[in-house]
Amino acid sequence: MWVLPLSRILTLKQLITELILHAVQPLVEDTSSLNIVLERPKSADHGDFASNIAMQLAKPLKQNPRVIAQQIIDGLPANQVISKVEIAGAGFINFFVSAHSKxxxxxxxxxxxxxxxxxxxGQQQPVQVEFVSANPTGPLHVGHGRGAAVGDCLCRLLAANGWRVTREFYYNDAGAQIDNLTKSVLARAQGILPSDPAFPEDGYRGDYIADIAEAYLAKASVTADDMQVTASGTLEDVDAIRKFAVAYLRHEQDLDLQAFQIKFDVFSLESALYTEGKVEQTVQALIASGHTYEQDNALWLRTTDFGDDKDRVMRKKEGGYTYFVPDVAYHREKWNRGFSRVINEQGADHHSTITRVRAGLQALDVGIPQGWPEYVLHQMVTVMRGGEEVKLSKRAGSYVTLRDLIEEVGCDATRYFLAARSPDSQLVFDIDLARAQTxxxxxxxxxxxxxxxxxxxxxxxxxxxxxxxxxxxxxxxxxxxxxxxxxxxxxxxxxxxxxxxxxxxxxxxxxxxxxxxxxxxxxxxxxxxxxxxxxxxxxxxxxxxxxxxxxxxxxxxxxxxxx
RNA sequence: GCGCCCGUAGCUCAGAUGGAUAGAGUAUUGGUUUCCGAAGCCAAGGGUCGUGGGUUCGACUCCCGCCGGGCGCGCCA
Structure with missing residues (x-):
């Protein structure tokens, strides 16, 4: 009698795979390259498990698959799991499992x-999942919601598979968009409405800007997961307005995420990469690696050496770095922090950065694998209500917010609908269906x-x-x-x-x-x-x-x- | 023009690593509660899997061309 390897807990599938492997051994010289796949047949007539191994072996063994199938069946060790075995079709082996085993x-x-x-x-290895990573310039919208749902589910899946997961949120707190936010808040604080010609041309026009301005003037305090700021209320101090606006919106996003039952372990700020010298260190490392060159008064990275279709500028003519330099610096930090596995969940509109970030990391010559980091990209979300596309939110000024969705259909249904479709597919979120208690x-x-x-x-x-x-x-x-x-x-x-x-x-x-x-x-x-x-x-x-x-x-x- | 994603029932979508007769929900039609929750169950109809080739014993799945839709292609982030 064949002895079960009791040191491991085996599923029925694994167990039958072992039995097949045992039976196949006399027929082939090297079983290490064999891929024994057991599938579950759709029809109960085909048993509980089916294997196509005989058809796979037909060519190398130069024999009729049905003959091979019979040889395998004859070689199966005695056991109490399989109640019946049949050969079917072109050479499928169908296994019927005993009631007791089921x-x-x-x-x-x-x-x-x-x-x-x-x-x-996962052997408790560390994996970092970066997701949402919305800049603090407004409320989270449906697209962020999809990223939040998919990203958080990925984390739960990884944890269930034995990985040690770190949830991370990265945001830009200092770039042109934040300047724009600051100007918008200042304008509202001065009583300039978005309809006024004096309002910043590319300013943010949602109602939430007025809320921030009001809170700033009232010298309010805000606490976000990663910061706390009290407003000075003075309009002369633009830097103070910026800090307050960022903290205010980070707090708002925290409330959105909390309503969505998502908690991050780490928040990373782009500005910190500059103040801690990480950007400069990365630039120096890239120069030292020999993959950069000067041209037209700019510094270029030869990303074409790593699969990009054209080289990319790192330092602009005017002197500042392009956005992908801090991106590379950030991912270099992830690597240095010991994450041999990193997964980035992002909207598909960012897919062009993948090649660049990976190219930058390759150019560092520090042994980062080519496919690192991994990416999960989700496609766009369309929101429907009453058979029509919903595009506007009064609060945000332009898009459907995550909080609107959660308030209208609930956390459970929102999470389910945003996670239930393949991230590769565009998603139609039907509010009427999601809120139906039927x-x-x-x-x-x-x-x-x-x-x-x-x-x-x-x-x-x-x-x-x-x-x-x-x-x-x-x-x-x-x-x-x-x-x-x-x-x-x-x-x-x-x-x-x-x-x-x-x-x-x-x-x-x-x-x-x-x-x-x-x-x-x-x-x-x-x-x-x-x-x-x-x-x-x-x-x-x-x-x-x-x-x-x-x-x-x-x-x-x-x-x-x-x- | 180039790159990525998608195209499966009227509608919304599953079909991971190629397998036997392509599935679910919804919508339509017809059944189903003296009995544990009918927010349920059972059944019927509905398909050239965008299209044309190729590889294979076998293609919704892999490769190539074409058509259609989405998103990107900046010394913006």
Whole structure:
């Protein structure tokens, strides 16, 4: 009898993969290059797992795949997991798992609880995720909201996969846009309205500018996550206005993020890169590396050596640095801080900076890998209400703010909708759908599944902890099998969503899991007379509740017990 | 002109690393509660997967061309 490697906890999938590997060994000389992929067939007729390994081997072995498949089946070690194996189609090997092995997932989940689905693949290595990174020139808008939702879910996924995550927010607090902000606040403080010709031409025209001006004149104090400032109220001191405006808007953004249940570990300021000499050090390092040259009174970086389509100016004719120099300095700092893995979540409108930042880092010649940092870019968001695109917000003056969305549809629905689509796809945010407290709304559909289970358990009133001892053999119906199948896929889902940096996979999974639960609920009564059967069924839905809760946790969406 | 993303059911979108009969929600139609929450369930109809080639035993998936949409292409950030 083949001995299970008990030193590791194996999923059914991993276990069957091991069995196949064992059976394949006599057929091939080197199994190290083999990629044994087990998939879950769509049709139950094709078993619980299927492997295409025989078809992969057909060419190198120069044999009929069905013959190879038979050889593999003959070589499978005896075990108690597989109840039946079949060859199908061109050479698929279909595995049917014994009922007992399928049922085991329920106890696994009940034992692991909130740890179910987590793994240690990240080995507690540090990873830094930079996201939102909005400049303090106005409220956060829907686009930032998408970045916030996706970025925060990525962090939760990484943590669930054993990474040590640092959430970081970077902003420019000193550039031309901030000057513009300062002028706008000054103008409002002087009573100049945006409609007045004297108002700064490129000034910010949203109502929030007037709020800042008013607070400044009232000598208010503001506290943001990373700073505290009290206004002097004097209009002569432009620098004081700037500092106050920045702090005020940082505070506003903190409120937005807090309403969205997102907390950052580190705030980084562009100005600090200058005052601490990091920009200058980076420039000197680039010059020393020999990848720069002077031309037209400007200093250039030969980014074309690293895949860019043209070289980039570092120091302008007038003397200042272009924006990408502090960007490179900032990322050099990330590297120096020990983050061998960094992920930047940004809007797709910034994609052109990727090549430049990476080129600058390569030019430093300090051993930074070519694909570092990683990027997740999200596409634009369109907001719809009543079948029409919403473009304006009175408060912001131009765009739909995150806070408007949260106030109108709630934190849970906003997070779900912004994270439930692939970041690569443009997103249509339908306010009517998101705020609907009906079956139209997938958020409620999932939360309802959770609440339903809670309700049943409440009515039962028994000791949930004792369900771990329940005997599970009654769980054999189609609905029960389908539900257990969904549950057993959760750990793979957590791993692959993290690998693909794709939080939306979690959202889609949860919808399917909720669907399996609702089907089961309507198919089967749980609180039946037979104590044996009742215990088994309650164990299954309790396990489902755990997975729903864990999965919603990855999205940052609540799992209510009542709705 | 160049680069990145997208094009799948009327609408909004899934189909990671190529697999068997392309899925879900919504909308439409028809069923379903003396019984744990009907915010539910079951079923029907609805598709040349933008298009034309190529690679492969096998392509929604990979490669090339074309069409359509979005976003970028500054000594702005």
């Amino acid at each position: 049922q085991a997932i329920v106890h696994t989940i009940l034992r692991a609880g909130e740890d179910f689905g987590r793994n240690t693949s 079956n139209d709304n997938p958020v409620y559909y999932i939360q309802y599944a959770h609440a339903r289970i809670c309700s049943v358990l409440h009515q039962w009133g028994g000791d949930i902890a004792r369900l771990q001892q329940a005997e599970l053999s009654p769980l054999t119906s189609a609905a029960e099998t389908a539900l257990m199948q969904m549950l057993s896929q959760y750990p793979e889902l957590v791993a692959s969503a993290c690998q693909a940096l794709a939080p939306h996979m979690v959202a889609n999974y949860l919808k399917e899991l909720a669907s399996a639960l609702h089907s089961y609920y309507n198919d089967t009564k749980f609180l039946v007379e037979d104590a044996h059967v009742k215990q088994a069924r309650l164990s299954l839905i309790t396990a489902t509740r755990t997975v729903l809760r864990n999965g919603l946790g990855l999205l940052g969406v609540s799992a209510p017990e009542k709705m």
